[in-house]
Amino acid sequence: MITAKSIPSNEVTQIEFLKIEEHLQALNINMFFLKKNPNKIIRLNNDLRIEGNNNFYSKVSSLCSIGAFSYSSSNLGYGISVGRYSSLATNIKIMGAHHFPEWISTSPHFYAKDYHSKDPLTVTHLQRTKRNVAIGNDVWIGADVVLKSHINIGDGAIIASNSVVTKDVPPYMIVGGNPAGIIRPRFSDDVIEILTSIKWWRFHKNDLKGLMFDKPYFFIDSLRERIESERLEEYSPPIFTKDDLVGQVPNKYITHKN
Secondary structure (H helix, E strand, O other): OOOOOOOOOOOEEEEEHHHHHHHHHHOOEEEHHHHHOOOOEEEEEOOOEEOOOEEEOOOOOEEOEEOOOOEEEOOOOOOEEEOOOOEEEEOOEEOOOOOOOOOOOOOHHHHOHHHOOOOHHHHOHHHHOOOOEEEOOOOEEOOOOEEOOOEEEOOOOEEOOOOEEOOOEOOOEEEEEOOEEEEEEOOOHHHHHHHHHHOHHHOOHHHHOOOOOOOHHHHHHHHHHHHHHHOOOOOOOOOEEHHHHHOOOOHHHOEEEO
């Protein structure tokens, strides 16, 4: 599964969609805008890790690291990882370069080494624009949400539309507002504890048929029984990288950008 949280490179690879369309089709990755415009450029993060079975709606023309059965209607770009079964609406954005509110001035003029005692490399524009947002499994993010860099969105969380998220979101919490705060948990504490432990997203959606997703306690009991009686195996597809997708494409068609 796509679970690692690291600071990814901000380098991306650009290539015409038609050059890798067959590779994406083989992984059941559907990019509906680019399918209609195959000569347009697709952007692939150089640290891309993707499982397949994904849909990308609206005018999405970039791929981020994403787990199976998740979809996105936003161009999230580099520095983002998404788990399985997550639903991401349109116009989700990541905040820009970090400034230092605890300094005398937030102006980047004073980030030069003559004005502070920090390691200059830690306050460069490149360092301050690094993005590291980990979105868990079964997360729903509404339209027009803004996310701060270097945060975790826990499994099962819901973020209301137009929210500005500036800190980690705990698992199975519904948050909203500016800045976003907890509205309420999705379930009772005992259900959250069990769901966090059982990690139902480990399994292929076909192994979860008939489990009554609208009845949490029934779902939990039935899944436990199915795991024990049928010895369900975790869904572990190969994880594909940028190199896997463009490996057969001549270098002259590929552009690398920071």
